[in-house]
Amino acid sequence: MLNRIPIQEISTLAILIPLILAGWRLKTGDLKLCLFFAFLLFGALVDGLGWFLYLNGYSFYIHAFFQFLYLWFEAIFFVWLAFEFLSFENNKFWKSLILFALNLLFVCDGFIRFILDHAGGNLRGFIYALMLVISSFLIAFALLRIAESREDIMQYPWFWILSGIFFYCFGSFFIDMLSYTDFGSQLWGFRNVVNILQYGFFVVGLVRMGKF
Known part of the structure; x- marks a missing residue:
């Protein structure tokens, strides 16, 4: 059933809706919203x-480079955003340590793949899996913090945005882990479903956010 639906195309286009809404809300000047x-x-x-490279038959090397930069930005943004809602002892230390470790891993991965011209598939998989796990835990703690500090949690915009990120990180990691099994290989298309949700x-x- 899922194979009959252009789910990948829908996943690609679906991002335009939150993108337009976020652009419309930029007038608030909030740094979290800008990022x-x-x-x-x-x-x-x-x-x-x-999609442009695929439809025109060009090499995907350029896309691989920009996708690498995007995954790097995604990892840093998720961690930074989670810590914006967390408050505990040595908060700044742990934030700096995690960001430093992620940056170091991505620099190593980028050097191996784009300077040494080696695929580095295992390292890339490890880094992305680590990012998903770390982000899942941090976002979950941020959601708990919001739940403890606010009575209007269902009305709070960032509760929904953080919930979306948590759902994506946890769902993607779960699918990635199962992808190494015979059963899991059939679930790869659900990554697009996770994206849409x-x-x-x-x-x-x-x-x-417009009503808050």
Whole structure:
């Protein structure tokens, strides 16, 4: 049933809805929202570049480079955003340590793949899996913090946006882990479903932002 639906195309186009809404809300001047808009815009441009190269038969090397930069930005943004809602002892230390470690891993991966011209598939998979796990835990703690500090949690825009990110990180990691099994290889298409549902959470949050 899923194979009959152009799910990948829908996933690519679905990002435009939260992107437009986030752009409309930029007048608030909130740094979190500005970076969230940049995150969506970067993702839309990278997806668009991939389709352009695919339809015109060009090499995907350029797309691989920009996709690498996007994944790097995504990892840093998710961690930074989570810590914006966290408050505990040595908060700045742990934030700096995690960001430094992620940056170091991405620099190593980029050097191996683009300077030494080696695929580095195992390292790339490890880095992305690590990013998803770290982001899932941090976003989950941020959501708990929001739940503890606010009574209007269902009306709070960032609760929905963070929920979308958590759903994406946890769902993607779960699918990635299963992809190494015979059963899991059939679930790869559900990554696009996870993407679409994530954008749904984003839309709810951005709509709430206009009423908050």
